[in-house]
Amino acid sequence: KLNLRTMAEVQGKHDQMLQNSGRKVCWAKRDAYFECLDNNGSDADNTCSSFKEEYYNICPGSWVKHFNKLRLQKRYNTGIQKLKAATGPGMVPASVLEEQAKLSQKVTNTEQ
Numbered sequence: 259k260l261n262l263r264t265m266a267e268v269q270g271k272h273d274q275m276l277q278n279s280g281r282k283v284c285w286a287k288r289d290a291y292f293e294c295l296d297n298n299g300s301d302a303d304n305t306c307s308s309f310k311e312e313y314y315n316i317c318p319g320s321w322v323k324h325f326n327k328l329r330l331q332k333r334y335n336t337g338i339q340k341l342k343a344a345t346g347p348g349m350v351p352a353s354v355l356e357e358q359a360k361l362s363q364k365v366t367n368t369e370q
Contacts, residue, residue, distance in 0.1 A: 284317040288325050334361040 291313040294306035314322055337357070 284313075284321060287313040287316045288322075292329060330361060337361065 287309070291306060291309040294309045295302045298305040317325070
């Protein structure tokens with residue numbers, strides 16, 4: 259339930275992020291979480307839960323959504339570039355296309 263107190267807390271969190279020090283803290287939490295995800299692969303859900311919690315608690319929700327979307331887009335684009343470099347046009351294996359389709363769907367879902 260949204261009331262005046264929670265609205266004030268949300269506005270206070272947003273105002274803090276507009277200050278340089280608040281942005282730097284948010285970015286540091288984002289970077290630590292994303293690094294953990296990159297380094298832990300399939301075990302990332304268990305290993306990175308504390309990083310995720312800090313990231314989601316410190317950064318405004320709109321920023322989290324934006325950063326997560328950018329990360330997925332970057333992973334998708336990097337995968338496409340690697341494929342083009344490794345196989346040439348028209349020679350992409352079906353398994354790779356499926357993986358890229360999954361990433362593309364995740365990007366689409368974060369836009370909604």
